[in-house]
Amino acid sequence: MTDHQEEQEMEAEALAAIFDDQFSIVQGDSSKPLVWNVTLWPEATTTDGENHVGIELQVTLPETYPEDALPSCDIHILKGLTQDHATQLLDLCQEEAQANEGVPSIFAICERLREWLVDHNQKGHDDVSMHAQMLRRNAEQEKKQQEQSKQQQFESQKAHADMTQTERDDLELRRKRAEGTPVTNETFEAWKIQFEQEMAALKEQQDKDDEAAAGNKKKSTPKVNEKKGRLSGFQQFSGAAINLEALEAAAENAQTDPEEEEEEEEGALQEELFDVDDEDLDDLDFDDDDDDDDEEDVDI
Template identity: 45%
Template sequence: MSDHVEEQEMEAEALEAIFDVSFSVVHDAQPFVWSVRLVPVDCGGDESEELEHNHVAVKLVATIPPTYPEDCGPELDVEIERGLAEQHREEILGVARDEADANEGMPAIFAVCEAVRGWLADNNEKGLEDVSMHAQMMRKKKDEERSKAKQEQKFESQKKAEEMTEAELEEIAVRKRRADGTPCTEENFLAWKEQFDKEMEEEAAREVAEREREGGSNKKKGAATEIKSRRDAEREGRPTGYELFSGKAGTMNLEALEAAAEEAEEGSDEDDAVTVEDLDVDENLFDDDDDLDDLDFDDDDCDEEEPEI
């Protein structure tokens, strides 16, 4: 299989995928012959909608030479299916051939089909097949009206463009400058470089100042932490208020005092009795004799309920 045949078959597969049932292979050996049915509006195969929306239809027939598309273009013909006269066929054929020439050297059938369909869309009117003088005059009148409407639309567009305000023109100029960009010259580059270096120096100065502030703050935090640690260490060796009152730190032991009183009452052996000397008493608490005068150590006091600590 030559390269031309392979390329032609690939184009046929692409056309079939695009136009579906509207595309058909009339002759499947070289020279290939392909046919494509074309209408202004694609209705997806719905015949009733097609008759309603499409007043004209043609069939494009392309004969593919063996060396197409590299060395020559396709041989084209047009068959009228609905709503057109012979003069329209010649006009459509001219459009198709012009498009094929514009795509010389490359696959052109799809582009030709689109050009023909564009012509059909512009002329999708009822009664074009009527070639009588009256019908031709009516069509000519419609063509003139259509041409006049296009000219008026073009004039309105030009008038609107001329009436643009200065702000709109400036906005257009700004958008154009953004799209084009700023050309780089030695002068504007040096100006940019100077501004860039200045910004970098300011950024470096800010970073140095920030580091200095962070360093001073860390020193203050370190000194405060050291003082707190020293105070915590000093507090660790001190007894709590409860320990001082309950005798756990050696100041007074009420339980031991009660035990001594009970042993004295029961007359226990001197060896087993708890004596004052056995008590763990802080004598410094009793240096003030005036406070001892108010104490009454009668036996009845020992029977009283121990105060809650």
């Protein structure tokens, strides 16, 4: 007996102990490949009326199984399923066999198939009508969504467990910010007290700033008064312009022609000669006789 045959016999004994009469050896001749059958129901201990689906798994073991070869599987429908379901179950068998390559894998394959039967233990899977197929597709889609949600939740919990304490605290803080704080009488009073304290502190600081600003303003007042006594740039420029005009006028007077000065002096003398007051004219006495003589001469 080879090592492969010994391992196959030990696996057959284990399966018979687990599945009892649901396990059977179809071909046990060592000169030929071994063939085993395992009957699978969703619930092995319940009555047949509670199992709406059922299958029979038939495995053919190559001579070098399990170290160097994989088992060959076939599915026979016993209840409530269609050939499409049988194809799906064969795919599961292949996946599980490859996952356990090199070790006995028949029990693992049976458990994977039984889990599928438990999930699909409903009436009507063998109904091939369009309506029934649509209902089955919807149910399968909903189930996939639930599985994805569970997987995401599991990954989230795993990621949370792998985070450091600081990262968890930060995540919790973000969650609380997103949810907000419910407003109650107690929370409102606590917020009000804190708010009033903050406002009082701000007012006190503002008063201090105002006092400091007022003190700085008083200190800077003498400088402002000193600046008031100074001329602005415009005033200095205006004064310089006035002085410039006076200097120009003086320069013009200094450049007056000497002949013009002599004429002005002669004119002044002539004005003095003819400047006779009215009183001087009154002192002059003209005789009336002379006037009469003049009139007679005119008559002649």
